[in-house]
Amino acid sequence: MKLxxxxxxxxxxxxxxxxxxxxxxxxxxxxxxxxxxxxxxxxKIFSLLARANLVRAVRGKRGxxxxxxxxxxxxxxxxxxxxxxxxxxxxxxxxxxxCDRADCRVRPIxxxxxxxxxDALGGYTLDQLxxxxxxxxxxx
Amino acid sequence: MKLxxxxxxxxxxxxxxxxxxxxxxxxxxxxxxxxxxxxxxxxKIFSLLARANLVRAVRGKRGxxxxxxxxxxxxxxxxxxxxxxxxxxxxxxxxxxxCDRADCRVRPIxxxxxxxxxDALGGYTLDQLxxxxxxxxxxx
Numbered sequence: 001m002k003l004x005x006x007x008x009x010x011x012x013x014x015x016x017x018x019x020x021x022x023x024x025x026x027x028x029x030x031x032x033x034x035x036x037x038x039x040x041x042x043x044k045i046f047s048l049l050a051r052a053n054l055v056r057a058v059r060g061k062r063g064x065x066x067x068x069x070x071x072x073x074x075x076x077x078x079x080x081x082x083x084x085x086x087x088x089x090x091x092x093x094x095x096x097x098x099c100d101r102a103d104c105r106v107r108p109i110x111x112x113x114x115x116x117x118x119d120a121l122g123g124y125t126l127d128q129l130x131x132x133x134x135x136x137x138x139x140x
Numbered sequence: 141m142k143l144x145x146x147x148x149x150x151x152x153x154x155x156x157x158x159x160x161x162x163x164x165x166x167x168x169x170x171x172x173x174x175x176x177x178x179x180x181x182x183x184k185i186f187s188l189l190a191r192a193n194l195v196r197a198v199r200g201k202r203g204x205x206x207x208x209x210x211x212x213x214x215x216x217x218x219x220x221x222x223x224x225x226x227x228x229x230x231x232x233x234x235x236x237x238x239c240d241r242a243d244c245r246v247r248p249i250x251x252x253x254x255x256x257x258x259d260a261l262g263g264y265t266l267d268q269l270x271x272x273x274x275x276x277x278x279x280x
Contacts (some may be wrong), residue, residue, distance in 0.1 A: 001141065001142065001143050001144070001147070001220065001224065001227060001229065001257070002141065002228060002229060002230060002234065003141050003229055003230040003231075004141070005231075007141070008230055008231055011246070015246070076249075076253075080141065084141065087141060088142060089141070089142060089143055090142060090143040090148055091143075091145075091148055094142065105269060105270065106151070106155070106269050109216075109264055109268070109269060112260070113216075113257075113260045113261060113264075116256060116257070116259075116260040117141070117253075117256070117257055117260065119256075120252070120253045120256040120257065121253060124249055124253075128249070129245060129246050129249060130245065
């Protein structure tokens with residue numbers, strides 16, 4: 001149950017833009033160099049982020065990418081979903097119609113777990129990822 | 141960010157045993173037929189569940205599998221981790237040593253999200269997956 005590599009790279013890449021919000025467009029090459037990110041992936045990922053209206057491409061000699069909205073208005077969930085599609089923790093949440101168990105007791109439990117994950121990801125904005133002092137680690 | 145197919149099958153398979161807790165061992169073939177689950181996967185998955193001490197193989201003519209503990213003592217988290225290994229929502233939680241960013245602001249946030257997912261999965265036992273009336277769906 002892990003974030004896809006594409007979403008992982010999307011988070012790192014968009015944070016580069018967030019850190020320069022309100023400034024000049026940032027060329028993709030620069031974002032890649034800064035974050036040691038592979039350009040062949042980032043091109044595709046940034047076009048997905050643009051389609052989700054999280055970043056905007058600026059054409060021209062001094063072109064590049066800018067954040068389409070304030071870092072306060074972009075959640076981790078929106079970045080993940082821009083790249084992975086709607087969050088679905090398992091098969092029955094991803095494609096309920098493909099399951100033939102009408103009165104399944106487990107499905108609402110997966111729905112509950114999925115909602116908690118959505119809330120966790122939706123509870124953090126890019127702004128917080130940049131500026132918040134690290135909370136005490138809660139890893140096991 | 142989705143459950144692996146192996147973990148998905150593990151949950152369905154172990155629920156078959158939970159529903160017959162305290163009864164005769166259940167042959168793997170029966171578990172597969174009941175849940176329409178592929179036997180080639182289930183053999184491997186049940187050996188992982190046995191290694192994690194969640195199920196126990198009983199040899200002999202009327203052998204099969206039994207739950208190693210009460211359904212009240214087995215959480216969804218323990219089933220998922222038996223099959224997928226320790227829960228890690230992303231690369232930096234999976235292998236912190238492979239990241240060279242010493243004062244990363246994002247890592248503690250991933251740790252927090254991971255803990256919330258652990259709590260959600262750890263909050264449900266097999267007992268609840270069988271007997272609890274479905275809560276009102278909270279899917280988006």
